[in-house]
Amino acid sequence: MCGIVGVVSHAPVNQLLYDSLLLLQHRGQDAAGIATANGNNFNMYKAGGLVRDVFRTRNMRSLPGNAGIGHVRYPTAGSSASLEEAQPFYVNAPFGLTLAHNGNLTNSESLRDELFRIDRRHINTSSDSEVLLNVLAHELQLASNGGSLDEAAIFRAVSALHRRVKGGYAVVAQIAGYGILAFRDPFGIRPLCLGSAETESGTEWMVTSESVALEGLGFKLSRDVLPGEAVFISLDGDLAAAQCADNPILSPCIFEYVYMARPDSLMDGVSVYDARLRMGEYLAAKVAERFAPGDIDVVMPIPDSSRPAAMQLASRLNIDYREGFIKNRYVGRTFIMPGQAVRKKSVRQKLNAMGVEFKGKNVLIVDDSIVRGTTSREIVDMAREAGANKVYFASAAPPVRFPNVYGIDMPTRSELIAYGRSDEEIARQIGADALVYQDIEAMKQAVRDVNPAITQFDASCFDGHYITGDITPEYLDRTERRRGEEGTERQGGLQVNLGYAANDV
Numbered sequence: 318m319c320g321i322v323g324v325v326s327h328a329p330v331n332q333l334l335y336d337s338l339l340l341l342q343h344r345g346q347d348a349a350g351i352a353t354a355n356g357n358n359f360n361m362y363k364a365g366g367l368v369r370d371v372f373r374t375r376n377m378r379s380l381p382g383n384a385g386i387g388h389v390r391y392p393t394a395g396s397s398a399s400l401e402e403a404q405p406f407y408v409n410a411p412f413g414l415t416l417a418h419n420g421n422l423t424n425s426e427s428l429r430d431e432l433f434r435i436d437r438r439h440i441n442t443s444s445d446s447e448v449l450l451n452v453l454a455h456e457l458q459l460a461s462n463g464g465s466l467d468e469a470a471i472f473r474a475v476s477a478l479h480r481r482v483k484g485g486y487a488v489v490a491q492i493a494g495y496g497i498l499a500f501r502d503p504f505g506i507r508p509l510c511l512g513s514a515e516t517e518s519g520t521e522w523m524v525t526s527e528s529v530a531l532e533g534l535g536f537k538l539s540r541d542v543l544p545g546e547a548v549f550i551s552l553d554g555d556l557a558a559a560q561c562a563d564n565p566i567l568s569p570c571i572f573e574y575v576y577m578a579r580p581d582s583l584m585d586g587v588s589v590y591d592a593r594l595r596m597g598e599y600l601a602a603k604v605a606e607r608f609a610p611g612d613i614d615v616v617m618p619i620p621d622s623s624r625p626a627a628m629q630l631a632s633r634l635n636i637d638y639r640e641g642f643i644k645n646r647y648v649g650r651t652f653i654m655p656g657q658a659v660r661k662k663s664v665r666q667k668l669n670a671m672g673v674e675f676k677g678k679n680v681l682i683v684d685d686s687i688v689r690g691t692t693s694r695e696i697v698d699m700a701r702e703a704g705a706n707k708v709y710f711a712s713a714a715p716p717v718r719f720p721n722v723y724g725i726d727m728p729t730r731s732e733l734i735a736y737g738r739s740d741e742e743i744a745r746q747i748g749a750d751a752l753v754y755q756d757i758e759a760m761k762q763a764v765r766d767v768n769p770a771i772t773q774f775d776a777s778c779f780d781g782h783y784i785t786g787d788i789t790p791e792y793l794d795r796t797e798r799r800r801g802e803e804g805t806e807r808q809g810g811l812q813v814n815l816g817y818a819a820n821d822v
């Protein structure tokens with residue numbers, strides 16, 4: 318779950334891209350990058366770190382142009398330490414292309430081989446996004462037939478890409494001299510939305526992972542990009558869209574609603590905040606079945622993501638809602654940090670328990686999800702150290718028992734605390750006196766309550782059902798073998814200034 322953005326404007330877009338990446342920061346903390354085009358020149362700057370640390374004034378000045386794309390990265394392929402895998406990616410032919418990708422391809426190995434043997438394209442990193450860019454480049458080359466591009470050819474290329482590529486992908490790409498192309502996989506696993514702003518010089522367009530980036534920058538959400546759909550915005554601001562997949566069916570990743578997305582985003586017609594409130598309601602019903610009235614003195618969220626669910630749960634059960642854990646606002650999201658050691662240390666740095674809220678009380682701590690158990694283990698300890706009598710734990714999502722292969726970094730079953738364990742065993746592992754999990758159906762219903770038109774989800778990390786149909790036990794074994802702990806070393810930035818004539822190809 319990286320964050321992506323593409324903008325076509327009538328004025329320089331560097332600041333707009335920077336500001337939108339700040340609004341998408343919660344989707345990726347490892348690296349950030351921006352690529353703009355002025356005339357036929359691409360300018361790109363990307364480096365490891367948070368948006369505010371990556372871009373200096375001099376880097377911003379080196380990004381002129383009225384159209385461009387941006388990316389914040391949370392790696393699912395390759396490694397977080399590799400600057401070469403930071404995005405956007407660039408390829409020079411045909412026309413000159415830059416691309417930013419949110420998601421994870423499930424057939425990138427065979428595509429990589431095919432690209433090398435048949436399409437004669439060389440991939441120089443372990444990133445699946447570089448594979449995706451090269452498939453797009455190859456298909457654009459074929460669709461343009463050696464000539465110039467038009468919308469029909471661009472959409473043909475995306476259709477051909479959908480037939481070759483499998484997995485989760487929301488993409489923004491820039492074609493030098495033409496405009497911005499955005500598309501979403503046929504299941505719409507990863508989110509992508511479109512918005513516009515009226516300016517004196519005409520309409521500005523933005524395509525991005527979450528509507529919060531639109532709203533925060535004065536754009537109006539027009540709509541979600543549909544699963545399988547491609548949207549092309551020319552440098553003049555003309556927009557064309559086409560369905561490019563044979564059997565598109567919306568199956569958004571339910572983990573976006575549980576944890577990934579900002580609560581103030583609207584995603585596939587669902588207010589994320591509203592969905593989380595409803596998860597809290599369903600969880601309240603389960604908690605009520607499990608505990609005797611009066612057994613819980615106080616309900617507490619684990620900041621930040623569980624707040625709406627915890628609040629609604631407390632309100633439904635008529636129990637005091639208290640903020641017993643204070644969050645250090647300068648520590649980011651721990652789940653998406655690279656490496657277990659840094660994640661564990663960061664939970665303690667990020668959250669501190671306030672004794673006065675715990676002393677002698679039976680506390681129900683609510684989190685949105687328990688994945689590796691890093692947070693819950695530490696938090697239960699902290700609650701006990703702070704003097705709690707009983708420490709109960711509730712998760713607004715069901716147990717995470719299966720790897721995620723579509724863009725969330727949960728690759729190995731053995732690191733998932735719920736893998737192969739009963740609820741009682743998990744409670745023991747995290748040291749809680751009792752543990753209540755949401756049911757899978759209730760979690761889905763919470764989102765469907767907000768938008769009944771969503772008929773199915775990618776809920777694979779909860780139910781083990783992989784909607785792309787290509788995930789075998791051998792695939793999961795292979796992925797697990799390949800992915801160990803990622804390195805955390807950062808490298809310096811990479812300045813790229815690529816001058817060339819776009820239509821010379």
Ligand SMILES: O=P(O)(O)OC[C@H]1O[C@H](OP(=O)(O)OP(=O)(O)O)[C@H](O)[C@@H]1O
Pocket residue numbers: 576619620621622623649650651652653684685686687688689690691692693
């Ligand atoms: O079981 P774990 O592996 O610890 O993962 C789950 C935890 O990680 C996330 O919090 P995070 O600190 O990333 O972000 P938040 O501030 O948005 O809650 C999530 O909200 C849970 O608290």
Ligand SMILES: NC(=O)CC[C@H](N)C(=O)O
Pocket residue numbers: 318319320390391392393394395402418419420421422444445446724725
């Ligand atoms: N989380 C994501 O969307 C990751 C994008 C891409 N697979 C990468 O690893 O860089």
Ligand SMILES: [Mg+2]
Pocket residue numbers: 619620621622623684685692
């Ligand atoms: Mg959390």
